[in-house]
Structure formats: C-alpha cells, structure tokens
Amino acid sequence: MPGKIARALDPGVLRRLAAQCPGGIFLVTGTNGKTTTARMLTSMLRRTGRKVVHNRSGANLLGGLTAAFLEYAGWNGRIAADMAVLEVDEATVPRAVLELAPMGAVVTNFFRDQLDRYGELDRTIALVKEGLQGLRDNRLTLLCSDDPLSAGLGEELSGAGASLIYYGLEPGAARDWCVRDQSDHEWAVCPTLAAAREAESLPVANDSESLPIAQDSEPLPTVGIPTAREACFCRACGSPLTYRRRFYSHLGHYLCPGCGMIRPEPDVAADLVSGTALLAFRAGEKSWTARLPVPGLYNVYNALAASAAAWALHIPTDVVAGAIESYAAGFGRMEELTVNGRRLLLSLVKNPVGFDEVLRTVLEEGTGAAAGTGAGVTGAAAGTGAVLGAGATMVIAINDLLADGTDISWLWDVDFERMAVPGAVSSVICSGRRAHDLAVRLKYAGVEPYRFTVETDLMGAVTSGLRLLPEGDGDTLYVLTTYTALLELRADLTNPSRARRFWEV
Amino acid sequence: MSLELNLCHMYPEQMNLYGDRGNLIALVMRARWRGIPVRYHSVGPGEGGDFSGYDICFMGGGQDHEQQLIGEDLVRRKGPDLKAAVEDGLVVFTVCGGYQLLGEYYTMGGGLKIPGLTLLDCRTDAGTRRMIGNLVVSSSFGGTVKTLVGFENHSGRTRLGGEVEPLGRVLKGFGNNGEDQTEGAVYKNCVGTYLHGSALPKNPWLTDVLLLRALERRYGRFDLEPLDDVVEQAAHRVAIRLAGA
Numbered sequence A: 001m002p003g004k005i006a007r008a009l010d011p012g013v014l015r016r017l018a019a020q021c022p023g024g025i026f027l028v029t030g031t032n033g034k035t036t037t038a039r040m041l042t043s044m045l046r047r048t049g050r051k052v053v054h055n056r057s058g059a060n061l062l063g064g065l066t067a068a069f070l071e072y073a074g075w076n077g078r079i080a081a082d083m084a085v086l087e088v089d090e091a092t093v094p095r096a097v098l099e100l101a102p103m104g105a106v107v108t109n110f111f112r113d114q115l116d117r118y119g120e121l122d123r124t125i126a127l128v129k130e131g132l133q134g135l136r137d138n139r140l141t142l143l144c145s146d147d148p149l150s151a152g153l154g155e156e157l158s159g160a161g162a163s164l165i166y167y168g169l170e171p172g173a174a175r176d177w178c179v180r181d182q183s184d185h186e187w188a189v190c191p192t193l194a195a196a197r198e199a200e201s202l203p204v205a206n207d208s209e210s211l212p213i214a215q216d217s218e219p220l221p222t223v224g225i226p227t228a229r230e231a232c233f234c235r236a237c238g239s240p241l242t243y244r245r246r247f248y249s250h251l252g253h254y255l256c257p258g259c260g261m262i263r264p265e266p267d268v269a270a271d272l273v274s275g276t277a278l279l280a281f282r283a284g285e286k287s288w289t290a291r292l293p294v295p296g297l298y299n300v301y302n303a304l305a306a307s308a309a310a311w312a313l314h315i316p317t318d319v320v321a322g323a324i325e326s327y328a329a330g331f332g333r334m335e336e337l338t339v340n341g342r343r344l345l346l347s348l349v350k351n352p353v354g355f356d357e358v359l360r361t362v363l364e365e366g367t368g369a370a371a372g373t374g375a376g377v378t379g380a381a382a383g384t385g386a387v388l389g390a391g392a393t394m395v396i397a398i399n400d401l402l403a404d405g406t407d408i409s410w411l412w413d414v415d416f417e418r419m420a421v422p423g424a425v426s427s428v429i430c431s432g433r434r435a436h437d438l439a440v441r442l443k444y445a446g447v448e449p450y451r452f453t454v455e456t457d458l459m460g461a462v463t464s465g466l467r468l469l470p471e472g473d474g475d476t477l478y479v480l481t482t483y484t485a486l487l488e489l490r491a492d493l494t495n496p497s498r499a500r501r502f503w504e505v
Numbered sequence B: 001m002s003l004e005l006n007l008c009h010m011y012p013e014q015m016n017l018y019g020d021r022g023n024l025i026a027l028v029m030r031a032r033w034r035g036i037p038v039r040y041h042s043v044g045p046g047e048g049g050d051f052s053g054y055d056i057c058f059m060g061g062g063q064d065h066e067q068q069l070i071g072e073d074l075v076r077r078k079g080p081d082l083k084a085a086v087e088d089g090l091v092v093f094t095v096c097g098g099y100q101l102l103g104e105y106y107t108m109g110g111g112l113k114i115p116g117l118t119l120l121d122c123r124t125d126a127g128t129r130r131m132i133g134n135l136v137v138s139s140s141f142g143g144t145v146k147t148l149v150g151f152e153n154h155s156g157r158t159r160l161g162g163e164v165e166p167l168g169r170v171l172k173g174f175g176n177n178g179e180d181q182t183e184g185a186v187y188k189n190c191v192g193t194y195l196h197g198s199a200l201p202k203n204p205w206l207t208d209v210l211l212l213r214a215l216e217r218r219y220g221r222f223d224l225e226p227l228d229d230v231v232e233q234a235a236h237r238v239a240i241r242l243a244g245a
C-alpha cells in the first residue's frame, strides 16, 4: 500500500530509487519458485556483506517493488543498499524492466496457473520475453534447461545479445527421482538417444512406486485419464516433445523430433546425492555440495536457480552452500511451526503442478515416519508394506476468492489419487470455502470415506487436526492451503490471543 | 450378463483444460461403484472415425488455436460416423470449446470462422467480454426439474436454433450468451454445456442420466442402483449458496 501511494504521488519514484543501487538489480520471475529462489539469492548476497533490497513479503507488482525500495530509503530519499533482488510477477516484467533497468533476471519455469483455465500461458511467456528483451547490455539471463518453456526463451533472446546461463538437473538425479520414460515406439524416432538410453540402462521407476502399495490393491480405473495438458509441445515447430527423463510435469530432459531442438546443456547443474537432502553442484571448473533443509524436488530447482545466479555474480561457492544450508522456509512454503510441542507444516498450494509436488513430499514424509515408527514398535511388521492407520494427518483448505482463483476446476487435475494408496493418509480435514468440493474430489479419488471430514472453519480444522495427532513427538500436521486461507490461518497462528485456542488442544 | 461401458475421450491432447478430467472421473467412478467397469479410450487427430464401439464420448475445452487445430479433423474424419452414432442414441457430453465445435460454426475473436460438426443446431461468435463466474442452471434434462451447478469462463456467445433444446435455464450467471437465459444444448443424447468446475461430480444426477442412457442404449431397459450422494449434494448446495442463486 505505501508503494502504491508513493507511486501515485510521484510516478518516477521507483525509477529514481532503483537507479541508486550501484551493484544493480536482479529480477526473479516465473510461475513457481519465485519467492524461494529470490530469498535464497538474497541470503547468498547478504552473506558477502552486501546490503540488498528485497521484496520479502512476496508483493511482486509495481507497488510492492516500490515499497521494498522505500523500506531502504532514508528521510532524504537516498537508498542505503548495494543491490536489489526482486521477485516480479510475470505480467509485470515489461514495466519492471523499464523502470528498474535490471542487470539480470532468472526465469524459473512456466506452468499454467489456476487462474488460467483459458491458457493465458502463451501471453505470459510473450510478456516475459518482451520484458527481457529490454534488459540493458551484457545482461544476464538465467533459464531452466529442464523446462522447455523457460529454456525456449534462450533461442529468442540470444539474438538480442543476452548473456545466457542455463541451469538444470544432472541425469543422475533420475536415479532417485521419478523417471517417466517414453514408450519404445516413441523412442524409435530418435535412434541415437534410444541407443544412449540402452547403454546407460537407467532404472525405470514411476511416481507410485515410492509409496507403499498393498500387494492386492487393484489399480484405480481412473489412473489412465490424462490431466489437463501441460506444454509438452515444441515452441518452435509445434511437435510433441520426446522425453528421455521426466522429473515432474513438463520438466526433464527432452528433445523435439520435429525440428531437432534439444534441451540446452546446463552451465550450472545439480545432482541428487541423497534424495533431495544433499545436492552436488557443478558450474564450470567448480563443484560443491550443500544440504538442502527444505523438502521437495521443486526446492532443488529453487536452490539451483539461486546458485546459478550467485555463480554468475561471482559469489564464492562456500557462501552459496552456506546460504542454502541455513535456508529457513518462508511464509507458507513448507513453513515449520511448533504448536504445543507438535510440528505443523504449512504449505501454499495454488496450481496442480505445485500441489502434486507438495503432496508427494508430504506423503513420502508421512509414510516414511510411519514406517519408521512401525518398525521400531513391532519389528515383525516391517516389510509387510502398507500399514493401515499410519500415514499423514492433513488439513487441506481451499478458498475461491479472487487471490485464490475463483474457479476451482484445477482440483480435478491434482493427483489426489495418490492419497488413496493404503497407508498414505491417516486422515484429512477438508476446510475453506470450497471444503465440500475438495471432499467430493477426495471421494472420487478413491480415498476411503472415513478418512476425510469437512470443517469449513480454518481454525477449527487445524484444532481438530492437532487433536488427531497421536501423543508424543515426531508427528506432524500437514496444512495445505490456497492463498487467502493461508493468510487467514497465518494471522490466527501468530496472534497470541487467538492462537491460545491451539495451546489448549 | 456382464456389463461394460466404453468411454471415448476425444482429443485429450488438444481439448483438455482444468477440470475436464473430473467429468471422466465421475463417469468412471459412478459406474464402478455399481459394479460396471468402464474402459477408457482416447481418440486424437488422424485417428479413429469409427464410433460404433463407444457408449459415451466426451470432449473438453480448448483455446482458440487448439479448436482451429482439430476443427477440420473433427468434421472430416470423425464427423460422418459420429453423427450417425448420435442419431442412433450415442451419449455425447461436451464442455465449452468442445460444445462450440458441435455447432454450425465458431467465429473466433479475430474473425476467423471454424466450421463445426453441425450436430447441434447452434452458432457461436466470440464476444468482447469474457463471461466468467459461478453458474447455476435449472434443468429438466433428466425428466424432472433439478439444478446444475458449476463455473463458466467463455467469450463465445452461442445462439440456439429450433432443432435443439437448451440443457436448462440460467438462474445465476451467463449461460449460452448472457442474454436469453438459455444454457447448453441437447439433441437426442448429445449434450453441450458451458458448465465446468467440474460439472459431473457436483451434479451426480446428470452423470447418472448419461450413464443410464448409455446403458439403456446398449442393454435395453435398465435400473441404475442409487448411490449415497451425501458428499456430492453438500457440495452442490454450497455451490448454489456461493453463487448467490
């Protein structure tokens, strides 16, 4: 709000404040991962002693960017900062570039957003491209090799004199993460890669294998029904892309059989050493490892994006590693809270791709913890696979206000079917304005009816969720919410008088 | 007699927006809960053209350029057989972009006209303002008057001719064109609608009418076992309340 007012009083305010950053301004944009990437990069820069302007609150429109600078401005309008790292809404990129004259930008990825049933995606990409073409000379543009939409900008920007840096996952990451290999028929169109694949003989795993599946469980009849199509078509020629490895959604190692377009080799790459918890980076001659304290493959991409930007800015690798290792999840990004000695993990969900990743992370953690406990208590139970009654305890809150997206159709493209796997989920409380829609979705996903209930009131749902946790520590309540529900819940949890209710659980 | 239904998903690569999948899931699960297995098939551009083996066809929404991409394939390759099957009582359920392509034509924002299947007697022209929001409709498609709830998001304005019936009357929202209170179109067992959200899971009665008609076409007179729809009905009621209808 102060940013908006300042802009109304003085339309040139952002331009003037931004011009005072001697070290330049770095933008982070893309559908998912903006906030985490920008926060990690800010922390890396601050660890070198730089004073960095950053829109920590995630307010990423022009008003929010202005407010971030105002925070660092003295009474005389002078900025006491060396650099700025700003997350910027995709559609705002052209205006932001015009007013901020940034030295570089990271484009994390492009997914359809929940507001996007009608695919404004092409338009969003065009806006980002238009903005990046306006970056000043010798600008740095960091793109994700593994996302054909982000990487696809490279071809279009290289003519305009951009200095491009790509980042991506190493092939070895496929060992630990899901690999969705295409059928042999599809591979036949590309003999060289098919041969390479054979030579390497990658183990093939699929999403569901990482979860315990009861031996006799019959696959759901809805399993083969495709989700709303994600961009798996070549931007240049329109042919469907062929994937050698697919990490999630349309991110992976791909090529176009139509025009020969291939995934650009990353300049900065990461490999998973131990799941997503320990990463090995390489960039040019340098290599380093870092423990990643936040779960999820999407956070690996965030750490990688921030590392690539830091590498391009010549930040020492030990500083980069240190910043990653001490990263504490931000507002609603698998944010950990302790409530009456119990662990509560808060996570924002806003589109199917992000939701799928959060769900996968939660269920792996939930079943992992349950399996561990089970083995400790009754050694004989180990190895029998699914343990009914174990699994994650969750609150999922879906609102349909403007900031959430008023259309909740996207819930049908989230892979809730993975929650129906025996042992995956202990119980789920559906909450928010669209709690009942979520309940319908869970029912049709095959989740057993006694495992989910509806409690539209957010505080009530969290309180009930905490009650469901067994005594003792090591148990977690996973709270997954859309944007406005997260704001409301966050306010309640941090307000001592209102939060007292939780302490009395 | 062992029952079975064959469900055909038309153009899943091109015509598949958020929520379209929910309609397929609803059809499959509500049949399964009654012990009737549903086999899922998909048909894309350049494929098929023989609809005799299917009991229910579904086509979802798409963007303008996708509708353009499949328009000709739909009319030339699938058209003759699909039309004959509809005359024979094939159950077809289409949403939004899929619905528009069953009409005579769809004129896009830039003025480009995509010829449709002429299966439904309707014509669609792009308007300047998108019609977005919760949609509540009163429909007697199943024989008695019931409500349908969902969400709409379209710029196309569809006008119906005399050969089709509307699926229902708009109680809240825009419907076909935001003017004449009609929503959707029905010809025999072929249905087009702007309702998504997804439509079928939250309107279980409509799902059941589609399943019943498909079963009757294949197996003759049929009684569909009632299901416990408490969860669906609660969502249906809340949707009506949130729409302010």
Ligand SMILES: [Zn+2]
Pocket (backbone or CB within 6 Å): A234, A235, A236, A237, A238, A239, A256, A257, A258, A259, A260, A261
């Ligand atoms: Zn191509």
